[in-house]
Amino acid sequence: MQRVPYRKQATYFLSTLVSALVLLGIATLTARAEEKSPKAVLELFTSQGCSSCPSADKLIAQYARRDDVLAMTLPVKLWDYLGWSDTLATEINTKRQMAYSVARGDRDVYTPQLVINGETAMLGSDKDAxxxxxxxxxxxxPIDLSLNNGVLEIDLGDAEIDAESATIWLxxxxxxxxxxxxxxxxxxxKLDYYNVVRDMRPVGIWKGxxxxxELPLSDVEKHATSGCVVIAQVDTFKGPGRIVGAAQLHQIFPARTIGSADGSFPYKPGIR
Known part of the structure; x- marks a missing residue:
């Protein structure tokens, strides 16, 4: 496990991003999220520069195949200065991990670190925990996702939670x-990663x-993406809080080359 001392308070700021869902020239495309709703969201903060991370990366792949868990990999830049710059890491993921540490109050940032439902942090390779x-x-x-004729439809129901609102993240x-x-x-x-978060942005507010x-898929493609996740997350005065809802939509795209350091890996969508 690798740790980094917290040097300054991270601001929970995410710049406006292009929508990274891809239409790929298909005139009519219809898809729907799986019926079974997850009971937990797992966010694994990992780094290609961390020798302790591959075991956690393999473990998150197991959770990514489960229907009752929504597991994601968020590569971060913590160890880029050690001789290898993570080819998948983003500032967004790095700031999100920092923001979680501030919200929890422990300011503990390391890899591999797993955050469950936005609140509980633990070692990403500790399967028992x-x-x-x-x-x-x-x-x-409850959150339902569907894709109809180039429009992503997001339906959120009602629920009793200890908050007046939650931010809806894509x-x-x-x-x-x-x-x-x-x-x-x-x-x-040679490392394999599953459900890699390439981009995220707030798209609305749920108010109980x-x-x-409805989000159009007309923006220019900026990342090679294969699907999307929508979460509803409570905001606190310290930063991101509890995740109260989530859904994932898998899309079937043609084989493509993504993600590798040398651009040589042909992507084949779908792991379930």
Whole structure:
């Protein structure tokens, strides 16, 4: 496990981002999220420059295949200065991990670090601790996703939670990315990542009542994405708080090359 001292208070700021869902020239495309709602959201903060991370990366792949858990990989820049710059890491993911540490009050940032439902942090390779937390988890707010004729439809129901509102976040994912590492602690290794968060942005506010959002997929593609996740997350005065709802929509795209350091990996969508 690698840790980094917290040097300054991170601001929970995310700049406006382009929508990274991809239409790919298809005139009519219809898809729907899986019927079973997850009871837990797992966010793994990982780094290609961390020798302790591959075991956690493999573990998150197991959770990504489960229907009752929504598991995501968020590569961060913590160890880029050690000789290898993470090819998947983003400032957004890095700031999100920092913001979580401030919101919890422990300011503890390390890799591999797993955050469950926006609140509980633990070692990302500790399966027993993860399973114990997941077993008692619950996401009370129902969210339904569907894609119809180039429009992403997001339906949020109602739920009783200890907050007046929650921010609705759209995250775009690559189902699987293969990365050969040629320097740093993982030099010579070939690493696989699942449900990699490539972009995220707020798209609305849930205020305790059912709401429907419609997002056009007309923006220019900026990332090679294969699906999306929508979460509803309570904001606190310290930063991001509890995740109260989540849903994932898988999209089937043609094989494509993404994510690797040398651009050589042909992506084949879908792992379930």
């Amino acid at each position: 993860i399973d114990q937390e997941v077993a008692t988890s619950d996401l009370p707010l 995250m775009v994912l690559d189902d699987r990315v293969h990365v050969p590492v040629s320097a740093g602690e993982n030099r010579g290794r 009542q059912p709401i429907k959002l």
